[in-house]
Amino acid sequence: MSHEKCLKHVRIPCTSVAPSLVRVPVAHCFGPRGLHKRKFCAVCRKVLEAPALHCEVCELHLHPDCVPFACSDCRQCHQDGHQDHDTHHHHWREGNLPSGARCEVCRKTCGSSDVLAGVRCEWCGVQAHSVCSAALAPECGFGRLRSLVLPPACVRLLPGGFSKTQSFRIVEAAEPGEGGDGADGSAAVGPGRETQATPESGKQTLKIFDGDDAVRRSQFRLVTVSRLAGAEEVLEAALRAHHIPEDPGHLELCRLPPSSQACDAWAGGKAGSAVISEEGRSPGSGEATPEAWVIRALPRVQEVLKIYPGWLKVGVAYVSVRVTPKSTARSVVLEVLPLLGRQAEGPESFQLVEVAMGCRHVQRTMLMDEQPLLDRLQDIRQMSVRQVSQTRFYVAESRDVAPHVSLFVGGLPPGLSPEEYSSLLHEAVATKATVVSVSHVYSSQGAVVLDVACFAEAERLYMLLKDMAVRGRLLTALVLPDLLHAKLPPDSCPLLVFVNPKSGGLKGRDLLCSFRKLLNPHQVFDLTNGGPLPGLHLFSQVPCFRVLVCGGDGTVGWVLGALEETRYRLACPEPSVAILPLGTGNDLGRVLRWGAGYSGEDPFSVLLSVDEADAVLMDRWTILLDAHEAGSAENGTADAEPPKIVQMSNYCGIGIDAELSLDFHQAREEEPGKFTSSWGSGADLWGSDSDTRFEKPRMDDGLLEVVGVTGVVHMGQVQGGLRSGIRIAQGSYFRVTLLKATPVQVDGEPWVQAPGHMIISAAGPKVHMLRKAKQKPRRAGTTRDARADAAPAPEGDPR
Numbered sequence: 001m002s003h004e005k006c007l008k009h010v011r012i013p014c015t016s017v018a019p020s021l022v023r024v025p026v027a028h029c030f031g032p033r034g035l036h037k038r039k040f041c042a043v044c045r046k047v048l049e050a051p052a053l054h055c056e057v058c059e060l061h062l063h064p065d066c067v068p069f070a071c072s073d074c075r076q077c078h079q080d081g082h083q084d085h086d087t088h089h090h091h092w093r094e095g096n097l098p099s100g101a102r103c104e105v106c107r108k109t110c111g112s113s114d115v116l117a118g119v120r121c122e123w124c125g126v127q128a129h130s131v132c133s134a135a136l137a138p139e140c141g142f143g144r145l146r147s148l149v150l151p152p153a154c155v156r157l158l159p160g161g162f163s164k165t166q167s168f169r170i171v172e173a174a175e176p177g178e179g180g181d182g183a184d185g186s187a188a189v190g191p192g193r194e195t196q197a198t199p200e201s202g203k204q205t206l207k208i209f210d211g212d213d214a215v216r217r218s219q220f221r222l223v224t225v226s227r228l229a230g231a232e233e234v235l236e237a238a239l240r241a242h243h244i245p246e247d248p249g250h251l252e253l254c255r256l257p258p259s260s261q262a263c264d265a266w267a268g269g270k271a272g273s274a275v276i277s278e279e280g281r282s283p284g285s286g287e288a289t290p291e292a293w294v295i296r297a298l299p300r301v302q303e304v305l306k307i308y309p310g311w312l313k314v315g316v317a318y319v320s321v322r323v324t325p326k327s328t329a330r331s332v333v334l335e336v337l338p339l340l341g342r343q344a345e346g347p348e349s350f351q352l353v354e355v356a357m358g359c360r361h362v363q364r365t366m367l368m369d370e371q372p373l374l375d376r377l378q379d380i381r382q383m384s385v386r387q388v389s390q391t392r393f394y395v396a397e398s399r400d401v402a403p404h405v406s407l408f409v410g411g412l413p414p415g416l417s418p419e420e421y422s423s424l425l426h427e428a429v430a431t432k433a434t435v436v437s438v439s440h441v442y443s444s445q446g447a448v449v450l451d452v453a454c455f456a457e458a459e460r461l462y463m464l465l466k467d468m469a470v471r472g473r474l475l476t477a478l479v480l481p482d483l484l485h486a487k488l489p490p491d492s493c494p495l496l497v498f499v500n501p502k503s504g505g506l507k508g509r510d511l512l513c514s515f516r517k518l519l520n521p522h523q524v525f526d527l528t529n530g531g532p533l534p535g536l537h538l539f540s541q542v543p544c545f546r547v548l549v550c551g552g553d554g555t556v557g558w559v560l561g562a563l564e565e566t567r568y569r570l571a572c573p574e575p576s577v578a579i580l581p582l583g584t585g586n587d588l589g590r591v592l593r594w595g596a597g598y599s600g601e602d603p604f605s606v607l608l609s610v611d612e613a614d615a616v617l618m619d620r621w622t623i624l625l626d627a628h629e630a631g632s633a634e635n636g637t638a639d640a641e642p643p644k645i646v647q648m649s650n651y652c653g654i655g656i657d658a659e660l661s662l663d664f665h666q667a668r669e670e671e672p673g674k675f676t677s678s679w680g681s682g683a684d685l686w687g688s689d690s691d692t693r694f695e696k697p698r699m700d701d702g703l704l705e706v707v708g709v710t711g712v713v714h715m716g717q718v719q720g721g722l723r724s725g726i727r728i729a730q731g732s733y734f735r736v737t738l739l740k741a742t743p744v745q746v747d748g749e750p751w752v753q754a755p756g757h758m759i760i761s762a763a764g765p766k767v768h769m770l771r772k773a774k775q776k777p778r779r780a781g782t783t784r785d786a787r788a789d790a791a792p793a794p795e796g797d798p799r
Helices: 004-009 064-069 212-217 231-241 260-267 329-339 373-383 386-390 418-429 455-465 508-518 533-538 553-569 587-591 603-612 656-670 712-719 782-788
Strands: 092-094 119-121 203-209 221-226 251-255 292-297 303-309 319-323 350-357 362-366 391-397 405-410 436-442 447-452 476-480 495-499 524-526 546-551 577-581 614-618 621-627 644-648 652-654 704-708 726-731 733-738 742-746 749-753 756-762 767-771
Touching: 203 231, 212 373, 221 231, 231 251, 231 292, 292 373, 303 329, 303 373, 319 329, 319 373, 329 350, 329 391, 350 386, 373 386, 386 391, 405 455, 405 533, 418 436, 418 447, 418 455, 436 533, 447 455, 455 476, 476 533, 495 508, 495 533, 508 524, 508 546, 508 603, 533 553, 546 553, 546 603, 553 577, 553 587, 553 644, 553 767, 577 587, 652 656, 652 756, 656 712, 656 742, 656 749, 726 733
Parallel strands: 203 292, 303 391, 495 524, 495 546, 546 577, 577 767
Antiparallel strands: 092 119, 203 221, 251 292, 303 319, 350 362, 350 391, 405 447, 405 476, 436 447, 614 767, 621 644, 621 756, 652 742, 704 726, 733 756, 742 749
16 A cells, blocks of 8 residues: 555565566575564565564565465575576565665665665665665675675585575574474465454355465455456455466456366366356355355467576666467577577577476476477466466576585594495495595594585485484485585685574574575584584684684583594684683683673674674684593492593583582473573682682693682682682692592583593683674664675784
């Protein structure tokens, strides 16, 4: 709706024609349903009051019933061998702007909490009125975060048969998002599952299907019309319900037989042809009518077809050609090439590609040269009349894209050779040696990267390995893209993000989604899905990058340990590490000024702080745990434990401190949402008093402080700031002897250690960390606008 005087300012297309304006079709990736306050549906434009769906990669929000009518206009986050280009344009998304959002052009308020208003680029964050956005340059520079973003032109992932959730390593939701049958065979709530209300007197409600595919899936729309309505009025109501922009004169409504057997026969094109007409029986004739009807397309003798250039480097968006019963894919290519300025090249170098632009899937089909196009359009309409408006035909260069998929497999037994890993996988899933090879081996972590030269084989291996156990160990399978590091801008230092979604009362799940939208989702990794190794492997050839770890002290230690083990494989052997504290202790986060924990700060502000942080050095320690033989233990029956090595960043606790941590850890595992702090978090055990016997502690002095507490009361006094611990020693090498089984904890991760020796020493080179810079007070409302500001010139090493 619009005021008449405002009509000239309306630029957002309605959903029936929106697919025709998509520049590059990219499917969406929907997460589980949830409540989204003060958000509006992008299709029906109404507020989202019930649980709704949102895309994990962009800011699209939808009612479940509106999903089939959304177009495939998600962010293009990588090159896929189709329509690849180096120039990146703004990706506009309408509405759901923050309060106080101001237009980049006129500087007036462009957001609204009442309706969908204004647009925002989902890469650089620039905001504008829909009319004013036309005054901005089309190229996007990624805004204030451009040094942190992994540019899409630098990432290549051939689609194969993998879904968007698999390509972005996103845990797929168990529930289906749109109509049809769910994965478990149960009927889904969505389009075609609407509740049929009792119609008013003199009106009737009809089920309307838009083709054979909708009949098979039992996806229909309910249409309420007058019992005296004519056939033309009923057809127009049906077209509105299905968002079909075609001329009603080319369509008709046909009766659907009531029995399931008849429905199956009808979907196969074998049923009768009862048709709504002005002369015969129809929903508007006042007689008893069938409950269900299907929209059918009338045969056509000719049609105007839009043909798009597949290379995106010509001056026109598309050309229109007229197709007749004699028109084939080859004849259309011959007619279109001169119109696109490619007549000098041989037509055998081009082919016609059909692209089905579904909201969840974008499917490409190479058409045979002799394929009659008019018949093909009729076949599409037979399956779904609405699908024609979501189908494009491209003229693309004929080039053979060699299939290539990188498949990360983790959870394998550690310590094997490449030949042993190949043999193990062949025994487990019968890998084909002609198309599958082991390209990288991480023996100490029990992981390999497979190079698969066949899409079908890659999909088969992925589906088998992701739920398989080998030698009692559950495997992890991830699809990894290729990172084209040579294409990175000279001043780029992309951010590799690791998030532990289980840390900090499960706040990490929301941060995962936020960082995927602010950055490129290919640079954001869920640590519960393969750990830090897949991300480090992906960034192994990047000459300069930074790391952000979202989790507690234990999570930070996990990532630092993986960095230490893979350092010799990295082109950037010493990436600086920032912390977003999500754990219960977060002592390292406090020391580096990142705070005592995450309390809902704007994720964009967090990324700004990471970009402006200062690089510092930090000591890292190695603990060798060497248990005595069992004969010295109390029971004298068990075998000796093998020695093991643990890395430490913060502290090692022995005795009552570790015992309390162990009890706390076990309780937290049972109910993580109830435990978001710890007894010692932020406590100053060493104290601030000067002492000539010891050096003033620093995080990079190469010295470790040994402090004792006498009991629980003393620990409480330390926590309250009334006392400090008892200073015992300060040094770079320690040997501790445990006379009996004793609780031990390292960086908040507790266990019971058998009797024996603990040797603590420096772990070699210091690690590079990022300490949050001291912030100057910001004016209110400037954080959001800063997304599109120019980045300041770097003063030194971007690390």
